[in-house]
Amino acid sequence: MRPISYTRAGTLEAAVKAFTAAGADARYLAGGTTLYDLMKLGVERPAHLIDLTGIAGLNIIETDGDVLRFGALALMGDVAYTPAVHEGYPVLSESLLKAASQQLRNMATVGGNLLQRTRCMYFRNGAGSTSTVGVYPCNRRQPGSGCAAIGGLDRGHAVLGASDACTAVSPGDWPVALMAMDATIELFGPGGARSIPIAEFYRLPSDTPHLQFNVDPAELITAITVPKTPGRASTYHKIRDRESFAFALASAAVAVEMDGATVRTARIALGGVATVPWRAQPAEDMVRGKTLTPELALEAGRAAFRGARPGQHNAFKMDLGARVIADALMIAAERRS
Numbered sequence: 637m638r639p640i641s642y643t644r645a646g647t648l649e650a651a652v653k654a655f656t657a658a659g660a661d662a663r664y665l666a667g668g669t670t671l672y673d674l675m676k677l678g679v680e681r682p683a684h685l686i687d688l689t690g691i692a693g694l695n696i697i698e699t700d701g702d703v704l705r706f707g708a709l710a711l712m713g714d715v716a717y718t719p720a721v722h723e724g725y726p727v728l729s730e731s732l733l734k735a736a737s738q739q740l741r742n743m744a745t746v747g748g749n750l751l752q753r754t755r756c757m758y759f760r761n762g763a764g765s766t767s768t769v770g771v772y773p774c775n776r777r778q779p780g781s782g783c784a785a786i787g788g789l790d791r792g793h794a795v796l797g798a799s800d801a802c803t804a805v806s807p808g809d810w811p812v813a814l815m816a817m818d819a820t821i822e823l824f825g826p827g828g829a830r831s832i833p834i835a836e837f838y839r840l841p842s843d844t845p846h847l848q849f850n851v852d853p854a855e856l857i858t859a860i861t862v863p864k865t866p867g868r869a870s871t872y873h874k875i876r877d878r879e880s881f882a883f884a885l886a887s888a889a890v891a892v893e894m895d896g897a898t899v900r901t902a903r904i905a906l907g908g909v910a911t912v913p914w915r916a917q918p919a920e921d922m923v924r925g926k927t928l929t930p931e932l933a934l935e936a937g938r939a940a941f942r943g944a945r946p947g948q949h950n951a952f953k954m955d956l957g958a959r960v961i962a963d964a965l966m967i968a969a970e971r972r973s
């Protein structure tokens with residue numbers, strides 16, 4: 637048995653102080669739905685847990701100001717069902733409601749969702765795994781050990797943003813929606829408060845796939861803000877092996893401003909197909925200023941996958957992803973007021 641110390645912090649300052657004092661083996665704890673899972677698998681082996689749930693104000697949901705503001709500890713379910721979010725920003729609400737299960741959404745936080753690790757089975761095959769074939773190499777879990785997914789079972793893996801060191805997919809739905817909505821992440825750490833656009837939050841795997849986020853380990857997420865965008869219609873469209881309680885094979889978050897049938901602006905992000913939440917700018921460029929038809933929407937979807945690098949078993953994601961973008965564009969455009 638490995639001893640683990642536990643601290644319930646009452647303030648942001650106390651949390652950061654406890655983390656800094658504990659060193660590299662510390663982890664912040666929110667809902668625990670990912671962290672405990674990975675601890676049981678032996679992938680995460682923290683010696684110190686710093687529980688954030690005692691910090692007042694971190695679970696706020698504000699919709700009255702200039703921006704939508706979600707405290708990092710706001711629950712996925714609570715954010716999804718907030719009327720102003722559910723009605724005015726369906727892309728946000730749908731990305732949360734199509735994730736996990738209601739039980740998980742009642743426990744899991746919107747901040748923890750941003751920091752979840754990949755569901756790649758080779759990554760999750762840690763020292764606590766019950767696999768009979770031993771622990772697979774994984775550069776993300778153990779830098780320099782190799783990547784069993786390359787040349788292995790890669791049906792669920794990335795076709796965009798992969799490197800020779802890692803092809804694991806970024807699993808979250810919510811970050812994909814935040815990418816389409818230009819969200820900003822607010823942080824607090826040893827150097828004080830700062831914020832970072834969601835587009836700069838995630839790192840491509842390159843040759844350092846173990847470094848997933850552009851955040852100092854001692855920094856904690858305090859809030860997520862989303863600009864208000866009246867006039868934008870949106871949707872989150874997710875295709876998975878079963879219609880509930882499954883991660884995306886391909887998903888698209890789309891937010892459009894329409895002028896009749898003409899697309900004035902489009903923001904499109906992809907999930908389930910890339911190593912990070914993926915902005916599909918070529919698809920956006922293809923529809924901007926044009927009359928939206930199903931044919932143009934599919935052409936835009938295909939443009940998003942130019943340059944994609946499929947592995948052995950995941951080439952189907954290029955066609956699936958293109959069709960998901962096309963459908964999402966048509967759904968969002970239909971919703972224009």
Ligand SMILES: Cc1cc2nc3c(=O)[nH]c(=O)nc-3n(C[C@H](O)[C@H](O)[C@H](O)COP(=O)(O)OP(=O)(O)OC[C@H]3O[C@@H](n4cnc5c(N)ncnc54)[C@H](O)[C@@H]3O)c2cc1C
Nearest residue numbers: 666667668669670671735736744745748749751808809857
């Ligand atoms: C069976 C199952 C199915 C799922 N399906 C989906 C799905 O379809 N789509 C999807 O998007 N997600 C899915 N999830 C993932 C789920 O959404 C995440 O587990 C959840 O959002 C994580 O939030 P949490 O509060 O429980 O985080 P925790 O488990 O507490 O923490 C997760 C990570 O974030 C860190 N952390 C947490 N909060 C902060 C903070 N404020 N500041 C700094 N670090 C922090 C922790 O140290 C840890 O590393 C699924 C999970 C399970 C178990």
